[in-house]
Amino acid sequence: MFTFNYEAGASMLSVWLVWIMVFAIxxxxxxxARRFKIMGFICFIVLPATLSVLWFTVLSxxxxxxxxxxxxxxxxxxxxxxxxxxxxxxxxxxxTGKEWRLAxxxxxxxxxxxxxxxxxxxxxxRDFQVGLQYAGGGTLADEAMYVLGGxxxxxxxxxxxxxxxxxxxxxxxxxxxxxxxxxxxxxxxxDMLWFWxxxxxxxxFAYTYNCLPGHSWYCGFALLLAPxxxxxxxxxxxxxxxxxxxxxxxxxxxxxxxSFIDEGxxxxxxxxxxxxxxxxxxxxxxxxxxxxxxxxxxxxxTKRNPYLGELYTDLKKYQEVKVLAE
Numbered sequence: 001m002f003t004f005n006y007e008a009g010a011s012m013l014s015v016w017l018v019w020i021m022v023f024a025i026x027x028x029x030x031x032x033a034r035r036f037k038i039m040g041f042i043c044f045i046v047l048p049a050t051l052s053v054l055w056f057t058v059l060s061x062x063x064x065x066x067x068x069x070x071x072x073x074x075x076x077x078x079x080x081x082x083x084x085x086x087x088x089x090x091x092x093x094x095x096t097g098k099e100w101r102l103a104x105x106x107x108x109x110x111x112x113x114x115x116x117x118x119x120x121x122x123x124x125x126r127d128f129q130v131g132l133q134y135a136g137g138g139t140l141a142d143e144a145m146y147v148l149g150g151x152x153x154x155x156x157x158x159x160x161x162x163x164x165x166x167x168x169x170x171x172x173x174x175x176x177x178x179x180x181x182x183x184x185x186x187x188x189x190x191d192m193l194w195f196w197x198x199x200x201x202x203x204x205f206a207y208t209y210n211c212l213p214g215h216s217w218y219c220g221f222a223l224l225l226a227p228x229x230x231x232x233x234x235x236x237x238x239x240x241x242x243x244x245x246x247x248x249x250x251x252x253x254x255x256x257x258x259s260f261i262d263e264g265x266x267x268x269x270x271x272x273x274x275x276x277x278x279x280x281x282x283x284x285x286x287x288x289x290x291x292x293x294x295x296x297x298x299x300x301x302t303k304r305n306p307y308l309g310e311l312y313t314d315l316k317k318y319q320e321v322k323v324l325a326e
Contacts (some may be wrong), residue, residue: 001276002217007267015217018266022218026226026246033080033214033245034184034235034262035132037088044080044248048073051252063255066201071122073251075185079115079244086111087185087241103175103187112240113170119247120200123207124160127153130211137272145262148272152281156206159281162288163203166196166295168306176238186238190321191310194232195294199237201228206284213270215254215261223250237321271298 002012033040055063068111089102102108131153139146169191176186208220227242299306312318
């Protein structure tokens with residue numbers, strides 16, 4: 001499935017240790033950014049503003065400048081800024097004297113699903129592009145990376161579209177109550193449950209394996225696992241927030257130091273085995289079809305609108321997240 005750069009001195013142990021380091025840093029940075037308001041501000045406002053100046057000046061010859069990478073880094077960062085505002089912005093209405101919070105604004109709650117859908121759609125477009133332009137194999141003009149286009153790209157593109165369709169219950173987004181153990185004020189999404197997250201992870205991994213074969217060991221494997229484990233443990237119910245934050249941190253790093261994943265002994269590439277690519281994309285499509293069928297079944301059974309309200313309120317995992325809210 002993957003090939004390690006043994007000729008440059010890599011070993012399976014050393015590559016795994018670097019993978020663990022990447023995973024741990026992503027997990028740790030997300031913890032700092034979610035638990036401390038000031039760290040979120042620094043990581044997703046101050047840091048990207050500073051790095052942007054460097055990317056387009058002194059680092060312009062080495063950083064990624066193609067539309068896809070720029071769209072990824074800025075859309076993920078925009079998501080983090082928006083989520084930070086939903087979690088922390090509040091005040092008092094001068095006319096009425098009443099307190100207000102952005103988290104109570106229904107229009108503001110449309111932002112998380114919108115930025116998520118845009119992020120997925122960017123990857124869907126890329127999958128279709130690779131499938132159409134690089135059928136049988138070819139080198140990407142903007143990255144000098146070899147890709148192998150095929151039916152798997154179209155299967156996975158369809159899986160991504162289904163993943164967007166099955167985003168439900170965003171008007172139920174709420175804020176985690178502050179406790180002695182956790183003062184993060186995480187942006188909870190109770191209706192975004194484990195089956196949708198797993199389907200997303202399978203789709204996104206297949207996308208990276210199809211379209212970023214030289215990066216999928218880190219940005220497909222480690223980067224997907226970090227927010228998922230956080231969402232199932234210490235940061236329960238806030239997967240989208242964790243995903244946006246770890247993605248933005250990774251994209252900023254990759255923009256600044258692209259040689260880490262493109263060159264050297266710790267670079268890991270795909271084996272370009274078409275059978276594996278087909279299986280991975282088929283699993284992604286099958287899982288998202290299953291989630292769609294379940295969503296339609298629940299909507300029909302409960303007569304709830306999955307887009308105007310919450311759909312999975314009767315499930316135990318939903319209730320475990322909801323009880324954490326203010």
